Amino acid sequence: MELKELLENARRNEALLQRLQAFELQLLSAQSWLDFLTLLLEALPSQFELDAVTLKVCDPEGVLKASMLQSLDLEQGTLLNQIEFKACLPMVKAEPIAPPPPWRTGLGLPLIRNGEYLGQLCLYSSNSDRFQNGMATDFMQHLAAVIAACLIMVKQSEEQSRLALTDPLTATENRRGFERSYQREWSRGQRQYHVFAMVLLDIDHFKKVNDIHGHGTGDRVLRQLCKTLKGVMRPTDHIGRLGGEEFALLLPGCQPDQLEMVAARIQQAIRDMDVRNDDGKQVPITSSGSYLSVTPRPHQNLGLADLLDHLDGYLYQAKGKGRDCFIHAAD
């Protein structure tokens, strides 16, 4: 190789190294799946002239997928189309791989952290010279090591955020978590003219349950209630424990004409709960609630606190009507 060519190669490598280092720094500051996956699946291909990047991850228990689904909202969830979640993956080396059509060349990079094989990053190009057998892959292996470390860090950071937004007794959203879901649903509703429903419900005479049967039974009622609610609601619905025995439900896409039926179903499911006290005796449970259909409009902002205040007035009426009663919180 001539000197001029060698110098030219060295200059190209130096420029690539600098771009990789800048990219790695961005990756290291990612704290959410959205940041991490956007960098990996969108910024990486555009900054390094790749035609496609896919990620295969070892996820035998489905924990990673659940974490990503929970963190990303519906529109951001399209990022997951570029990820394959596998129960187990064969170990690969950092080397060119056969690309799926229409790509001409590909490079597979193993993601390994502390000896644990986490998955594989696949880079594809339509340039037939891009990835060739025998090529040096040390820069890219360094990038893969940083990606593997970031994958673990983001997973931990997301888990901490999830815990901060979750009620420990019932594993439903706490007030902060529910506030976040509400904000997201409100924004999505504004963009897509989506309607959603809100229900505020409260267990009747819960103080008596605690007083007569003890706090252990009271806690069991709360856990059973949330399990029951999950059974009659859609997986995309939200349950928030606002405090004590008061819960708010957010049902995206629930049409106004279905809401009364949905509320009646929830009320009946709570009546049908089979909760036992410490002596195995059945504890009858009823609840009261209020419900409302919400249509977010552009340039309007109805905060959760105002909406809950509104629902609370009707919940108070439902209690006044003798409890075991759900009321439509019409304007």
Ligand SMILES: Nc1nc2c(ncn2[C@@H]2O[C@H](COP(=O)(O)OP(=O)(O)OP(=O)(O)O)[C@@H](O)[C@H]2O)c(=O)[nH]1
């Ligand atoms: N077991 C248990 N009890 C709780 C928890 N959080 C709040 N509580 C109890 O819930 C009870 C709520 O009582 P009240 O607000 O008087 O309501 P209520 O007895 O359900 O009466 P109505 O709502 O009017 O039907 C209180 O006794 C609280 O101590 C909890 O995490 N576990």
